[in-house]
Amino acid sequence: MSFDQEVIENLKRSREIVGELEPVFVTPDGEIIDGRHRLKAYPGWRTQTVDVSRKDAILLKLHKNYRRAVSKEETKQLLLELAQALEKEGVPQEQIAQEVVKLSPYSETYTLSLLPRKYKQPKKAEAGERAKKSTYKILYPPEKPTQPEREEKREERQQILQCPICGSLLMLGKDGLLHPRS
Numbered sequence: 662m663s664f665d666q667e668v669i670e671n672l673k674r675s676r677e678i679v680g681e682l683e684p685v686f687v688t689p690d691g692e693i694i695d696g697r698h699r700l701k702a703y704p705g706w707r708t709q710t711v712d713v714s715r716k717d718a719i720l721l722k723l724h725k726n727y728r729r730a731v732s733k734e735e736t737k738q739l740l741l742e743l744a745q746a747l748e749k750e751g752v753p754q755e756q757i758a759q760e761v762v763k764l765s766p767y768s769e770t771y772t773l774s775l776l777p778r779k780y781k782q783p784k785k786a787e788a789g790e791r792a793k794k795s796t797y798k799i800l801y802p803p804e805k806p807t808q809p810e811r812e813e814k815r816e817e818r819q820q821i822l823q824c825p826i827c828g829s830l831l832m833l834g835k836d837g838l839l840h841p842r843s
Contacts, residue, residue: 664732665698672702684709686721694718695725716746720764727766737775740765744780754780 675682685696685708694713699706713721719742726736743764744757752760757780758773765772773781824831829841 665701668698669702672699676703676706681707686711686725688713688718692718694721716743716750719743719746723764724766733775736767740772740775741777744776 681699681703683696683699685699685706686694687696687708687710688694689710689712693700694711696706696708711718711721719739723736723739723743726739740761744761747757747760748754758776761776761780762769762772823829831841
């Protein structure tokens with residue numbers, strides 16, 4: 662059973678036990694602000710019309726959803742819609758991420774992780790990508806070479822020195838002594 666299906670079944674049961682605690686909030690044109698699962702559980706659920714702008718409808722969705730478990734994808738979609746609404750209002754693209762963070766009920770880190778790269782400041786987005794790569798390296802370090810592999814690499818890295826007196830090239834041998842380079 663999917664997450665949505667489970668929520669709908671639980672809402673049906675809840676309605677039978679305690680009734681309709683919260684109305685479904687809709688805009689005058691019928692867009693559901695809050696209560697999509699309630700309407701799926703029972704299409705006749707009482708509704709309340711709220712006359713708000715598109716941006717405010719998105720903000721209400723985000724803040725109403727904050728109190729319950731919402732899928733990451735649903736939150737990501739709402740944050741994207743909010744960013745697009747801000748863009749339509751004329752907010753410069755490089756400032757949209759900051760505005761979304763101010764308006765979002767979620768942490769800055771979580772909010773920014775869900776926004777598309779185009780709305781983030783280029784330097785911060787690049788820093789985030791670098792942090793992600795370094796975190797990956799910490800979590801999944803490369804395997805350490807085996808003893809024979811280390812010895813092979815040591816032989817490859819044999820130190821080449823220059824004689825301070827005659828200037829000829831010398832190589833540090835396995836015996837620890839300097840030998841003329843052949």
